[in-house]
Amino acid sequence: MADYVRTGSVRPVDEERPDPVSRLDEAAEALTELHEAFTGEESLDDALQRVAETATRALADADAVTVSVVTGQRPHTAAATDRNLVALDEEQYESGRGPCLESARRLTPVRAVIGEHRDLWPEFEAAAARAGICAYLSVPVVLPASNDAEARHVGTLNVYSYTSTAFDPFDEGLMRLFTASASATITSDQRWRHSQGKVEHLEQALASRAAIEQAKGVLMAVHTCSADDAFEMLVEQSQRANVKLRDVAAKLLDSVTKP
Template sequence: MDDYDAQPDRKPPPGPELSPAQLEADEFDLNAGLSGLAGIVAGACGVDEMLRQVAQFAVQAIPGADGAGVTLIYPHDADSGDELRIQAWSVTADFVQTIDTLQYDKLGEGPCITCIQTRRPAVSGSLGSDRRWPRFGGSVARMGVHSVLALPLTVGDRVVGSINSYARSKDAFTEHAVQLGSQFAGPAAVSVYNSQVLANTQLRTTQLQQALRSRAVIDQAIGIIRSRSGATAQEAFDRLTRISQREHIKLADVAEQLVDEAVRRARARQ
């Protein structure tokens, strides 16, 4: 398997040839992780919890991983040259949280960012000497973590996030691990993307419902002003707007206050 970015100028020492039993065990773990992915029901949990579950299944599926994190990015950032914007991420261990915070919030460099930009897996077996991320690699190596496998999560031609697997030992992620990780990343990307689409749809639905409720209250307030003053609809709306600007209150809140006041007066007259 050649379609990944290995650490430049580093040839990892030859590892022991995997026995049929070990290959079978790795295949079993991969299938268990994929089965776990298939069991995640979109919408049954929040995005953060879904990402946490995907990260846990990644540790199970990828040989050599001591911990993993799954990152979700804003859709438009995958195809732009803008700085990477993280929508959400979740991890399986505290040390992964520390590493990814360093990568995203402090340094702006690291394997996740690279694999999202190149759309190829990124592998390092000695982070302390990896010239691709000089600040990140040295800091992580001092934490006692020396290997990383970062896998882009792609759906069609869109990158929606990444899986970052870390190991404390050097050269933990062989070509075999990259191959199994890539097999896991495909279905994982679909799960992450579906969750992202569902969350965005729910947000837009909520916003639309709020807008419709606000519009209804504003229309009621306009009707009250017109009944009291004989103003046109536009004149009544302009009056609400002036109050909103003067009092620094949202237009919908001004309208709601006016409607509530009218209701209280009507009840008092009964």
């Protein structure tokens, strides 16, 4: 296989790799950028796209990054810095085998040099060779659950390179640190959004309760009835008009406050 495929996108085999300190600094800078970029308002897919884009700057030989979400249902690619390489992920999903799925199942990083695993992952190997990919690194990452019924689901950060000598054990360790930190950041972000949603829901509930109580007071004064009777009047109107109780109360209050 050729030492490199695309001019300007790869590093020749005989060129020395950056020293570990420089590589660690690059990863640290990428993580800092990732943490500072989160706003607490992004969707999970947007957050994963940001993770993918940042990961390409964390490794010197990372030419493209995808993020696979591997759940009980069919796996899918949630983010990608190069949509053309999503086909390589799809080959693994369709065949049920490949380094991405291997990483998710074992919960360990998987490094692959294209051409060395034709018997193990023939579909992926063929697709990677057609795309000019020479090396691959997949690292598992625990992602926030999509709903309260799940504790978590597993994804993988898939790093592609056009350089055949890309990715060594040090890169593997860097990506494990990167994915652990990214997972913690996304989880915190999602929990913040969830808590904000609960607060907003509570505020709406309190506002609705206040409106209903005021409407009950108006009806008690007009009809000289008890609080229970006033509430029954509101409920009856709500059912008759097929309108939420708080909206009935708000309409009543609006009618008595208009000049």
